[in-house]
Amino acid sequence: MLIELQSLNKTYKTEAGSFSALRGVDLTIGAGEFVAVVGKSGSGKSTLLNLVGGIDRPTSGSVSVGGTAIQGMSENDLAIWRGGNVGLVFQFFQLLPTLTVLENVMLPMDFRGTLPPADRRPRALSLLDRVGVVEQANKLPQALSGGQQQRVAIARALANDPPVILADEPTGNLDSATAKDVLGLFRGLASAGTTVIIATHERDIASVIDRTVHLVDGVVVR
Amino acid sequence: MSPRWRKVTRDFWQERMRSGLVVAAIALGIAAFSAVLSSYAILDRELNQGYLATNPASFTIRTDAVDRELLEAVGAQPGVQSVEARRAVSGRLKAGPAQWRSVLLFVVKDFADIKVSTIAPETGAWPPGTGEILIERDAFQVAKTRIGQTVTVKLPRGEDQTLRVSGGVHDVGQAQARMENVVYGYITLQTLASLGEEPFLDQLKILVSGDRFDPVHIAEVAADVRKLLENRGRPVRRVDVPDPGKHPHADLMGMLLLAISSFGLLVLGLSGVLVVNLLTALMASQVRQIGMMKAIGGTRSQIAQIYFGQALLLGVAAVAIALPVGILGGRALCLYLSGFLNFDMTSFAVPVWVYLLVALVGLVTPLLAASYPVLKGSGISVWEALSDFGVADRGFGSGVLDRALAGVGGVARPLLLAIRNSFRRRTRLVLTLLTLSVGGLFFMSALNIRTSMINTLDHLFASRRFDLSVSLGTMAPLESIERAVAKTPGAVRSEGWIATEGFVVSAAGSASAQSSGAAGLHGGQEGAGGGHSAAGPAPARFAVLGVQPGTKLLKLEISEGRDLLPEDVDALVANTALAARYPQIRVGQSVVLGMGPAESTWRVVGIAREAFLLPWAMCRAPTSSARAGTCAWPTRFGWGSFSRTPRRSTGFEKRWIKTFKERESGRFRRAVMPRAASDSTSTC
Ligand SMILES: Nc1ncnc2c1ncn2[C@@H]1O[C@H](COP(=O)(O)OP(=O)(O)OP(=O)(O)O)[C@@H](O)[C@H]1O
Numbered sequence: 001m002l003i004e005l006q007s008l009n010k011t012y013k014t015e016a017g018s019f020s021a022l023r024g025v026d027l028t029i030g031a032g033e034f035v036a037v038v039g040k041s042g043s044g045k046s047t048l049l050n051l052v053g054g055i056d057r058p059t060s061g062s063v064s065v066g067g068t069a070i071q072g073m074s075e076n077d078l079a080i081w082r083g084g085n086v087g088l089v090f091q092f093f094q095l096l097p098t099l100t101v102l103e104n105v106m107l108p109m110d111f112r113g114t115l116p117p118a119d120r121r122p123r124a125l126s127l128l129d130r131v132g133v134v135e136q137a138n139k140l141p142q143a144l145s146g147g148q149q150q151r152v153a154i155a156r157a158l159a160n161d162p163p164v165i166l167a168d169e170p171t172g173n174l175d176s177a178t179a180k181d182v183l184g185l186f187r188g189l190a191s192a193g194t195t196v197i198i199a200t201h202e203r204d205i206a207s208v209i210d211r212t213v214h215l216v217d218g219v220v221v222r
Numbered sequence: 223m224s225p226r227w228r229k230v231t232r233d234f235w236q237e238r239m240r241s242g243l244v245v246a247a248i249a250l251g252i253a254a255f256s257a258v259l260s261s262y263a264i265l266d267r268e269l270n271q272g273y274l275a276t277n278p279a280s281f282t283i284r285t286d287a288v289d290r291e292l293l294e295a296v297g298a299q300p301g302v303q304s305v306e307a308r309r310a311v312s313g314r315l316k317a318g319p320a321q322w323r324s325v326l327l328f329v330v331k332d333f334a335d336i337k338v339s340t341i342a343p344e345t346g347a348w349p350p351g352t353g354e355i356l357i358e359r360d361a362f363q364v365a366k367t368r369i370g371q372t373v374t375v376k377l378p379r380g381e382d383q384t385l386r387v388s389g390g391v392h393d394v395g396q397a398q399a400r401m402e403n404v405v406y407g408y409i410t411l412q413t414l415a416s417l418g419e420e421p422f423l424d425q426l427k428i429l430v431s432g433d434r435f436d437p438v439h440i441a442e443v444a445a446d447v448r449k450l451l452e453n454r455g456r457p458v459r460r461v462d463v464p465d466p467g468k469h470p471h472a473d474l475m476g477m478l479l480l481a482i483s484s485f486g487l488l489v490l491g492l493s494g495v496l497v498v499n500l501l502t503a504l505m506a507s508q509v510r511q512i513g514m515m516k517a518i519g520g521t522r523s524q525i526a527q528i529y530f531g532q533a534l535l536l537g538v539a540a541v542a543i544a545l546p547v548g549i550l551g552g553r554a555l556c557l558y559l560s561g562f563l564n565f566d567m568t569s570f571a572v573p574v575w576v577y578l579l580v581a582l583v584g585l586v587t588p589l590l591a592a593s594y595p596v597l598k599g600s601g602i603s604v605w606e607a608l609s610d611f612g613v614a615d616r617g618f619g620s621g622v623l624d625r626a627l628a629g630v631g632g633v634a635r636p637l638l639l640a641i642r643n644s645f646r647r648r649t650r651l652v653l654t655l656l657t658l659s660v661g662g663l664f665f666m667s668a669l670n671i672r673t674s675m676i677n678t679l680d681h682l683f684a685s686r687r688f689d690l691s692v693s694l695g696t697m698a699p700l701e702s703i704e705r706a707v708a709k710t711p712g713a714v715r716s717e718g719w720i721a722t723e724g725f726v727v728s729a730a731g732s733a734s735a736q737s738s739g740a741a742g743l744h745g746g747q748e749g750a751g752g753g754h755s756a757a758g759p760a761p762a763r764f765a766v767l768g769v770q771p772g773t774k775l776l777k778l779e780i781s782e783g784r785d786l787l788p789e790d791v792d793a794l795v796a797n798t799a800l801a802a803r804y805p806q807i808r809v810g811q812s813v814v815l816g817m818g819p820a821e822s823t824w825r826v827v828g829i830a831r832e833a834f835l836l837p838w839a840m841c842r843a844p845t846s847s848a849r850a851g852t853c854a855w856p857t858r859f860g861w862g863s864f865s866r867t868p869r870r871s872t873g874f875e876k877r878w879i880k881t882f883k884e885r886e887s888g889r890f891r892r893a894v895m896p897r898a899a900s901d902s903t904s905t906c
């Protein structure tokens with residue numbers, strides 16, 4: 001899916017004054033691309049991802065995902081839109097603690113209501129199988145290791161088969177071997193046609209990704 | 223079950239401690255509510271069924287001796303279905319050596335043919351023979367007798383007579399004999415004659431034909447019968463028309479039930495507060511989860527559903543517990559009330575509508591209570607919820623109670639840990655209850671805040687050196703009080719003080735009305751509060767005490783600066799609580815105080831350390847001559863204080879107060895004994 005960002009600005013108002021986290025970002029990402037957003041801490045990586053995912057709103061500029069301009073949508077419409085179009089993965093997995101792994105993966109389908117209820121469990125199981133944690137399906141998240149939890153989070157992001165996956169430092173809390181596995185998973189998804197954007201501090205990613213977007217103080221360089 | 227519902231149930235279970243408490247609270251309210259509702263439904267049916275089965279008279283007319291001819295004439299009257307003559311005589315009754323009791327004797331001509339206001343035989347003989355008496359089943363306990371025994375009966379015009387108790391009856395139409403402390407007895411005309419009364423019947427008990435429940439119809443028939451009697455030259459002494467078809471004590475029952483149901487509603491309302499609290503806390507602790515659910519496509523209403531589900535679960539659990547308890551309680555209540563109203567229960571069947579209504583109230587209450595926190599909590603934006611800048615979890619240690627608990631010392635560590643842990647989740651709950659009760663207390667005390675502020679001085683001075691202080695209702699010349707004190711033996715020393723209240727005039731406030739400090743104190747007795755009319759919130763008032771220069775009855779512990787000196791004029795000593803409240807109250811600085819109608823400037827010379835938290839200030843009582851020369855010190859004073867030799871007994875002080883009061887009753891308001899061990903206040 002085509003993602004188009006045009007003269008995107010994001011200014012945070014704080015007590016100390018306003019702060020520009022993104023300045024004049026123009027960016028186009030094609031369908032099936034695996035893009036890494038890199039840059040120093042505080043350079044605006046998370047902000048960029050949040051704007052693409054409709055979690056935060058730009059101060060000015062436009063965000064278009066698959067032809068939909070999302071910057072003007074209401075909170076609720078955004079939630080519905082996200083449910084079908086974007087899968088989100090975070091650094092701290094963010095699985096719901098009182099739901100089992102399987103239920104966590106089923107939850108987005110439940111919210112969106114696309115599949116008939118009876119088909120949701122098999123689909124969730126097949127997703128868990130795809131990320132390699134199907135044996136853990138009936139455990140609570142806290143019983144899983146960090147890497148396993150991140151795989152579950154990826155499975156959850158895939159639940160509604162979204163054309164875009166956004167992952168904010170998905171490997172930030174994982175050891176390097178596990179991180180490599182997780183990146184491999186994303187690679188596979190991108191190769192199958194899903195647009196994947198990750199914000200990351202990982203160094204050796206050149207081999208798996210298609211493109212790097214370098215941010216310096218809220219500006220895309222190169 | 224969908225993941226959403228799974229979340230509802232698991233969260234409920236995870237919070238079972240807290241949820242359980244809330245469920246218990248709701249259940250208590252519902253149980254009381256359903257007990258009342260079900261017993262009302264049952265009793266309404268049973269009471270009226272039992273009562274109607276006795277063919278209660280539509281009205282009763284009292285005349286003089288009823289004869290056969292009159293009975294027939296009334297019976298032939300249109301609108302009258304049946305008529306029966308009765309009589310009721312009150313007298314006294316005694317069983318063996320027991321005390322005399324009141325007895326109400328119902329005289330029946332033919333026990334075999336009672337048609338109106340029937341009574342039912344229960345035990346022993348039926349009908350009673352001459353010289354025999356039947357007793358209402360509930361009245362045996364009042365009469366302290368049994369079937370087969372004899373009782374002594376005395377009617378106003380007769381002699382003591384012995385009657386044999388031959389049986390027991392049930393008379394639904396009478397209130398519980400035990401409640402009324404009356405014995406109901408049933409005798410024949412012949413027995414009445416033997417008791418020294420004229421053997422005639424003087425009441426007509428009439429049951430109307432047609433609509434027995436139509437008061438208008440009954441009144442018409444009653445009027446007709448009355449006319450009939452009057453046309454025949456019979457006196458009509460009284461016509462009693464009870465509420466048709468309604469047991470005479472149904473209203474009483476209704477009132478009892480109302481009292482219980484209002485308790486239930488109160489508890490239900492309170493549990494609503496707990497639901498609000500629980501859900502507010504739950505949602506605050508799950509902000510990130512809410513954000514995450516929104517991030518993966520959950521809409522506001524879907525998320526609200528989850529938490530409403532939580533509230534619904536509370537309601538379902540409460541109803542599940544409360545309904546059986548309430549129905550059982552309703553039975554107990556029915557039994558109690560049926561005994562109380564003296565009728566028999568034939569069925570405890572609860573109508574379906576009771577179950578439905580209880581379930582509805584039980585489910586709707588928590589949902590309603592939850593609506594505010596849920597709608598508010600689910601409305602948070604994703605970004606706010608996910609960012610660290612949003613509402614943060616508040617862990618243990620942030621609440622007042624938590625800190626108080628953390629400060630608990632001298633308890634074994636594991637125990638302390640246990641206490642803290644059990645309070646962790648309940649802090650909010652306890653706080654709610656505290657808030658509620660404190661709120662109530664506060665409201666009441668606020669009504670009396672001015673009085674209490676001055677009263678505080680009586681009780682809380684740690685540095686007082688006197689045994690008794692006497693408050694006067696109004697300002698009074700010092701000499702006259704000193705004379706009165708001198709004439710009351712026992713006082714060693716006395717001083718006149720003034721107690722009033724003041725407030726700090728802010729720097730921006732008007733300073734135009736400034737005058738001497740003394741003038742402020744003078745006006746301050748009753749007219750306080752009338753002067754300062756600056757816009758904005760009312761300034762916080764505190765107590766100001768004017769003492770005699772060089773007072774020997776008050777020794778303050780000065781922590782900074784100095785105490786008042788005899789030559790001080792505009793000097794002020796504040797306590798630590800007051801100094802903490804106002805930055806301008808510092809040693810060496812000046813402060814403008816509003817007292818009474820005037821404002822005046824004072825020099826802060828010292829800060830006194832005081833154990834209690836209420837702010838107060840102390841200055842010299844008016845010595846106007848020294849400042850403005852308008853009035854000579856001391857003209858009037860509000861307090862008198864005195865001390866006496868160390869030998870102490872409260873009895874002495876009480877006697878002194880008594881003597882003083884006799885002398886000065888017009889001015890005396892209240893006396894306080896600060897150092898007496900027990901009961902330090904004697905308010906008069
Ligand atoms: N809610 C906010 N209010 C104010 N400033 C913010 C807010 N969120 C982010 N910022 C600021 O915007 C800048 C960009 O933040 P962002 O989180 O996008 O950085 P990042 O590149 O993701 O950093 P990291 O690698 O540490 O995650 C930072 O300087 C940050 O302090």
Ligand SMILES: [Mg+2]
Nearest residue numbers: 045046047168
């Ligand atoms: Mg970041």
